[in-house]
Amino acid sequence: SALVSAVGSGVKTVAGVMDATRAGKGCGSCKTLVAQIVEWAAGGEAEQDPAANWYVPGVPMDKAELMAAIRQQGLRSVSAVFDALAGGREDAKSKMGLVSLLRMMWGDEYVDERDARFINDRVHANIQKDGTFSVVPQMKGGCTTPEQLRRIADVADKYAVPLVKLTGGQRIDLLGIRKEDLPKVWADLDMPSGYAYGKSFRTVKTCVGSDYCRFGVGDSTALGIAIESRFQGLESPAKLKLAVTGCPRNCAEAYVKDLGVVAVEGGRWEIYIGGAAGAHVRKGDLLATVDSPDEVVTLAGRFLQYYRENANWLERTYAFVPRVGIDRIRAIILDDSDGIAAALDARMQASVDEYRDPWLEGGEPAAPGQFRTALPLIPLPLVPVRES
Numbered sequence: 001s002a003l004v005s006a007v008g009s010g011v012k013t014v015a016g017v018m019d020a021t022r023a024g025k026g027c028g029s030c031k032t033l034v035a036q037i038v039e040w041a042a043g044g045e046a047e048q049d050p051a052a053n054w055y056v057p058g059v060p061m062d063k064a065e066l067m068a069a070i071r072q073q074g075l076r077s078v079s080a081v082f083d084a085l086a087g088g089r090e091d092a093k094s095k096m097g098l099v100s101l102l103r104m105m106w107g108d109e110y111v112d113e114r115d116a117r118f119i120n121d122r123v124h125a126n127i128q129k130d131g132t133f134s135v136v137p138q139m140k141g142g143c144t145t146p147e148q149l150r151r152i153a154d155v156a157d158k159y160a161v162p163l164v165k166l167t168g169g170q171r172i173d174l175l176g177i178r179k180e181d182l183p184k185v186w187a188d189l190d191m192p193s194g195y196a197y198g199k200s201f202r203t204v205k206t207c208v209g210s211d212y213c214r215f216g217v218g219d220s221t222a223l224g225i226a227i228e229s230r231f232q233g234l235e236s237p238a239k240l241k242l243a244v245t246g247c248p249r250n251c252a253e254a255y256v257k258d259l260g261v262v263a264v265e266g267g268r269w270e271i272y273i274g275g276a277a278g279a280h281v282r283k284g285d286l287l288a289t290v291d292s293p294d295e296v297v298t299l300a301g302r303f304l305q306y307y308r309e310n311a312n313w314l315e316r317t318y319a320f321v322p323r324v325g326i327d328r329i330r331a332i333i334l335d336d337s338d339g340i341a342a343a344l345d346a347r348m349q350a351s352v353d354e355y356r357d358p359w360l361e362g363g364e365p366a367a368p369g370q371f372r373t374a375l376p377l378i379p380l381p382l383v384p385v386r387e388s
């Protein structure tokens with residue numbers, strides 16, 4: 001009824017109705033339904049939102065036009081983009097998307113303006129309901145050591161961490177860390193960031209694979225570690241969750257990941273793209289079946305770079321892959337139909353070479369107030385001690 005009233009009051013675009021009612025602004029899974037209701041309520045007079053195809057709402061260009069203009073004019077900062085392409089008008093909603101795009105395009109040459117970043121990206125941690133942060137160290141392939149576990153336990157004791165929890169991505173989450181403690185926690189952990197925040201490559205979930213499992217036909221753990229070592233921390237239009245399983249029993253859920261790899265008989269590997277198991281559930285499309293882990297890494301990198309360069313801001317692979325079409329993606333990635341495969345590989349390599357663990361900033365803050373408390377902490381009910 002709120003949607004229908006909004007349309008009745010004269011708002012005729014889907015984006016306008018969403019802004020007016022907040023519908024579709026949470027997890028976003030009901031956006032299609034909202035669009036259908038607006039369409040129906042407007043009785044065929046729904047209007048196309050002019051910004052629907054823009055990469056970000058504050059710059060009137062689609063992604064390809066925007067990238068061409070940025071490259072042509074050498075725009076290396078968010079404020080330079082607003083000045084040159086948006087008549088000098090800053091738009092807060094556009095900043096995160098522009099930071100991501102500029103970092104992807106320029107790498108080390110990108111000119112950072114800290115205020116352009118969302119809080120999670122400024123402090124490399126995920127803000128929680130009460131204003132504290134969660135800290136998830138990298139744990140490639142879900143593998144850890146007694147020594148790392150001891151250090152994590154010591155940190156949890158030292159900072160009175162209220163909740164230590166295993167994540168769905170096979171890492172350990174320390175919840176309830178105060179902003180000013182982040183650099184000290186990272187230093188004491190002495191482990192790299194697991195990137196459990198921001199729009200970037202997150203993790204590669206793996207099953208135990210052929211080393212230990214009786215059914216395993218491929219070393220999924222080793223391949224998962226290799227993939228994470230190569231693509232760790234990559235900026236992308238939306239978060240990227242990956243997985244590798246050692247056989248089609250799929251214990252690591254590779255069929256429903258942005259990129260999932262499944263070992264099959266004969267030492268071969270299937271690569272699936274565009275899967276999801278969140279608010280939206282989708283089995284990935286088969287991109288290719290290849291003979292070696294090296295080929296998996298090459299094709300994964302080529303697809304991820306194509307996605308980074310062509311997906312809209314916040315467009316997950318489960319929307320991107322069907323939008324472009326798996327046949328078209330196969331042609332580009334496998335057959336090099338557009339003659340861009342080598343360039344995609346080279347640009348991915350450049351991004352890989354520029355990787356730097358963001359938690360190293362703990363020792364040398366990028367800005368004086370980077371880790372100063374800014375938000376009042378909201379007292380939350382104490383976490384109950386859960387008996388095992």
Ligand code: SF4
Binds near residue numbers: 207209245251
């Ligand atoms: S997916 Fe296959 S190899 Fe991996 S743990 Fe499950 S049964 Fe074993």
